[in-house]
Amino acid sequence: MPLPNNSEQPSSDLRSGDLLPRILTRPPGPQSRKLSQRARRAEAPGINTLYDDHDNVFWQQAKGCNVLDVDGNRYLDFTSGFGVAAIGHRHPDVESALRRQSERLIHGLGDAMGHSLRIDLAERLQHLVPVDDAQVYFAVSGADAVEVAIKTMLLATGRHRVLVFTPSYHGLTLGALAASSRPTFRQPFDAHLHRHMQRLPYGCSPRDIEKQLQGGDFAGVLLEPIVGREGVIFPPPGWLRSVADLCQRHGTPLAVDEIFTGLGRTGDLFAVDHEGVRPDILLCGKALAGGLPIGAVIAKQSLMKAWRTPGEALHTATFVANPLACATALATLDVISKLDLVETSRRLGVFLAPRIGAWKDQFPCVVDIRGRGLLWAIELQRADQASRLTRQLLECGLMALAGGAEGCVVQWVPPLTITAQQLSWALDTMQTQLQEISNEGSRC
Numbered sequence: 356m357p358l359p360n361n362s363e364q365p366s367s368d369l370r371s372g373d374l375l376p377r378i379l380t381r382p383p384g385p386q387s388r389k390l391s392q393r394a395r396r397a398e399a400p401g402i403n404t405l406y407d408d409h410d411n412v413f414w415q416q417a418k419g420c421n422v423l424d425v426d427g428n429r430y431l432d433f434t435s436g437f438g439v440a441a442i443g444h445r446h447p448d449v450e451s452a453l454r455r456q457s458e459r460l461i462h463g464l465g466d467a468m469g470h471s472l473r474i475d476l477a478e479r480l481q482h483l484v485p486v487d488d489a490q491v492y493f494a495v496s497g498a499d500a501v502e503v504a505i506k507t508m509l510l511a512t513g514r515h516r517v518l519v520f521t522p523s524y525h526g527l528t529l530g531a532l533a534a535s536s537r538p539t540f541r542q543p544f545d546a547h548l549h550r551h552m553q554r555l556p557y558g559c560s561p562r563d564i565e566k567q568l569q570g571g572d573f574a575g576v577l578l579e580p581i582v583g584r585e586g587v588i589f590p591p592p593g594w595l596r597s598v599a600d601l602c603q604r605h606g607t608p609l610a611v612d613e614i615f616t617g618l619g620r621t622g623d624l625f626a627v628d629h630e631g632v633r634p635d636i637l638l639c640g641k642a643l644a645g646g647l648p649i650g651a652v653i654a655k656q657s658l659m660k661a662w663r664t665p666g667e668a669l670h671t672a673t674f675v676a677n678p679l680a681c682a683t684a685l686a687t688l689d690v691i692s693k694l695d696l697v698e699t700s701r702r703l704g705v706f707l708a709p710r711i712g713a714w715k716d717q718f719p720c721v722v723d724i725r726g727r728g729l730l731w732a733i734e735l736q737r738a739d740q741a742s743r744l745t746r747q748l749l750e751c752g753l754m755a756l757a758g759g760a761e762g763c764v765v766q767w768v769p770p771l772t773i774t775a776q777q778l779s780w781a782l783d784t785m786q787t788q789l790q791e792i793s794n795e796g797s798r799c
């Protein structure tokens with residue numbers, strides 16, 4: 356594949372992150388390859404996804420929708436850093452909140468003593484999240500929030516079974532892993548996964564769910580409102596509402612994992628808003644703090660009161676409700692509201708639907724297109740096509756991740772602040788690359 360002209364000199368000025376890509380050297384370039392060697396020696400295998408025959412791209416800077424690598428290549432980030440950079444990387448308001456807070460308090464005393472920002476953030480979430488009479492339990496990551504949600508349901512009901520779905524991804528700590536479905540993640544740890552997770556197919560008939568719930572021994576139901584990492588899979592229309600009604604009828608708490616889908620990603624503030632569902636528990640993470648690690652579980656007080664304990668907190672972590680993350684979360688929520696990014700995401704989703712949707716008829720290698728707002732899946736016939744496509748896109752400057760349970764899906768998860776010019780460039784680039792993959796397919 357021809358590479359763009361490399362006569363330009365590297366520049367580290369990403370302006371506001373509204374630039375088009377500029378590839379100077381085929382990624383991963385020489386500096387990235389050198390760092391890959393060092394990482395291979397210094398870091399455990401797996402955590403840096405380096406294999407013997409595969410070097411990684413190393414990031415140097417990111418701003419808005421742009422990422423600059425250590426070789427001076429500039430990309431358009433259609434991963435949003437795993438969905439984190441919804442308001443773009445290093446938003447100026449996040450940077451100034453971070454600066455201000457770093458001059459006062461960087462670390463607190465977790466659950467033992469408080470600081471006022473965590474109350475400000477909890478109050479914001481109480482009012483923002485579609486959970487009635489809510490309180491907030493902070494966590495240090497998405498998976499940690501899933502642990503809190505599962506424990507909340509177990510504590511509050513005194514029951515032990517949890518209904519989960521296949522496919523699903525809730526994180527990889529042992530509790531979250533027990534709820535997640537992918538066999539390759541689960542199998543090595545199978546002996547230590549909870550035996551009390553009952554699993555049904557995602558989007559299954561509500562009758563099958565009711566059959567499970569009517570036994571009365573379920574502590575809760577945990578689901579993604581749209582399956583994210585496992586392939587951007589939508590349940591049938593009305594399914595979420597049916598599950599919520601069933602949970603209510605059988606007195607079973609419903610926990611909705613909006614760690615990926617929340618905060619505007621799907622064109623609603625939360626994906627459950629699309630069907631007017633108000634779950635008992637809602638989980639937030641990823642985009643919440645504009646790039647800093649935090650998780651939050653927002654649940655009805657009637658459930659949260661189960662956590663009351665005369666002794667030490669039953670679930671906590673050293674870094675819980677970190678002051679820097681609380682400060683940037685407040686700034687992030689302000690930016691989402693100030694820039695009307697939920698409406699932007701909805702509008703851009705409507706704009707993209709016919710354009711991306713057309714690829715299914717246009718390119719034989721595309722078997723399905725799914726999406727809403729700024730969360731899209733382009734599903735190819737085979738996993739090797741999806742990984743080839745992501746590599747070719749990277750070489751053009753478009754960073755996207757291959758995913759889905761079978762690895763056949765290329766995900767589009769751009770920042771909600773993407774410009775019209777960047778979006779149009781991405782559409783053109785994707786068209787060209789899909790054409791190449793289709794041509795190669797027809798030659799085979």
Ligand SMILES: Cc1ncc(COP(=O)(O)O)c(C=O)c1O
Binds near residue numbers: 525613
């Ligand atoms: C829906 C969902 N839940 C939970 C998680 C786990 O979050 P973390 O990686 O922050 O632990 C993820 C991460 O991709 C996710 O997509």
